[in-house]
Amino acid sequence: xxxxxxxxxxxxxxxxxxxxxxxxYSSSVPPYLFWYVQYPNQGLQLLLKYTTGATLVKGINGFExxxxxxxxxxxxxxxxxxxxxxAEYFCAVSDNAxxxxxxxxxxxxxxxxxP
Amino acid sequence: xxxxxxxxxxxxxxMGNDKSIKCEQNLGHDTMYWYKQDSKKFLKIMFSYNxxxxxxxxxxxxxxxxxxxxxxxxxxxxxSLELGDSAVxxxxxxxxxxxxxxxxxxxxxxRLTVT
Numbered sequence: 737x738x739x740x741x742x743x744x745x746x747x748x749x750x751x752x753x754x755x756x757x758x759x760x761y762s763s764s765v766p767p768y769l770f771w772y773v774q775y776p777n778q779g780l781q782l783l784l785k786y787t788t789g790a791t792l793v794k795g796i797n798g799f800e801x802x803x804x805x806x807x808x809x810x811x812x813x814x815x816x817x818x819x820x821x822x823a824e825y826f827c828a829v830s831d832n833a834x835x836x837x838x839x840x841x842x843x844x845x846x847x848x849x850x851p
Numbered sequence: 852x853x854x855x856x857x858x859x860x861x862x863x864x865x866m867g868n869d870k871s872i873k874c875e876q877n878l879g880h881d882t883m884y885w886y887k888q889d890s891k892k893f894l895k896i897m898f899s900y901n902x903x904x905x906x907x908x909x910x911x912x913x914x915x916x917x918x919x920x921x922x923x924x925x926x927x928x929x930x931s932l933e934l935g936d937s938a939v940x941x942x943x944x945x946x947x948x949x950x951x952x953x954x955x956x957x958x959x960x961x962r963l964t965v966t
Contacts, residue, residue, distance in 0.1 A: 768950065768951070770954060772955075774892075777960075778959055779855070779941055779943075779958050779959045779960055780941070780943075780957045781956075781957065782954040782955070785952060785954060787952035826894065830949050830950040838896050838899065839896075839955070841894045843891075843893055844892045844893070844894075846892070
């Protein structure tokens with residue numbers, strides 16, 4: 737069965753510092769991988785996704801993530817945090833073998849950015 | 852134009868009442884979902900519909916009944932509301948049914964408070 741683990745339910749960084757949010761998954765088939773962001777009092781929106789091809793994917797707002805099959809990871813990074821990045825971040829996996837009709841979600845990581 | 856819109860944004864009601872939440876998407880997507888997000892931000896899928904057909908019906912009390920009059924609308928009716936139903940309910944849509952690389956588009960949520 738597929739699963740998603742986000743290490744660290746809360747991450748705090750200083751403005752301008754590197755952001756690293758960790759996501760590990762388990763899947764018996766090649767996955768589709770997603771990062772979503774949820775700003776306060778809003779719905780989730782897609783940050784970026786990995787489907788096939790290039791393993792380093794770039795998303796909105798300067799975020800990027802790298803798919804590492806050997807490590808079953810899809811960590812999210814941003815070189816320099818901005819105050820506006822404070823939000824909840826969710827990693828999700830979908831298999832591409834047609835067996836699972838739903839996205840599997842991580843529990844989320846709350847990112848705080850300190851001035 | 853809002854892609855996925857749900858109403859109302861806030862819903863405060865007493866135990867035992869019946870209430871509905873409406874959702875509409877103007878993206879031309881085939882699939883729509885209802886998610887529940889609890890106070891710890893955990894996301895749980897409740898239902899998914901594809902072209903008005905129920906695809907996923909998770910372990911949700913049968914007090915919750917979705918209705919999809921057409922593929923652009925998915926409403927959620929809740930009977931005999933209980934304190935534990937308090938949460939934020941999100942409607943979402945995707946171009947095609949999961950599993951796929953098609954991301955979800957979320958509404959801004961309905962915060963339901965049962966007193």
